[in-house]
Amino acid sequence: MKGAIVHLVDDDPTVLKALGRLFSAAGIECRLHAGGYAFLGAFNPEHPSCAIVDLQMPGLDGLELQEKLSGMDIQVPLIFLTGKGDIDSGVAAIKAGAVDFLTKPVDGDRLLAVVEQALAQGEKDRVERRDRAAVNARLDRLTPRERQVLDLVVEGHLNKEIAARLGTAEKTIKVHRGRMMQKMEARNLAELIGLIVTQRTTAT
Incomplete structure (x- = not known):
């Protein structure tokens, strides 16, 4: 995706350098972060991106980083890497919303494909959040009575039925x-x- 950034989060400088070369060769902008806290300090949630995160890191490991991002209501597609083949942690990461879980040494082509998937998912999520925010802003303009009318209209009630429900005149x-x-x-x-369907489905 043009203009997107891939964040590489790993405490091993050798891994960061190798992955950085991979993405540079593929023409993809990437940022290198030596750990979870370094990533949090530099990350801009407004910019299209995804993050490749090492599961086992000192200070703030991958799962803790994922949990912290969730607690901050920051939605960024995460791809986890581990050199230990920790399947249980990988399953936990996927259940918590990670895009994928790969073991080191990772195949370059596979990683690039997963990144493409992650960036596409991130763009879809961003559009849904934007659309939901736009609908919510319109809903906030309604008076309590107008909101009642909206709910009943969406349920399929006619003006006459709504008037009877709310105890007022049809006009x-x-x-x-x-x-x-x-x-x-x-x-x-x-x-x-x-x-309303957009607002309700993207809110789930």
């Missing part, structure tokens, strides 16, 4: 519905439902 519901549609920037019911 009042029409006014609330019109304002709600305007604030949600939805031209029709199909667009409104699409927005």
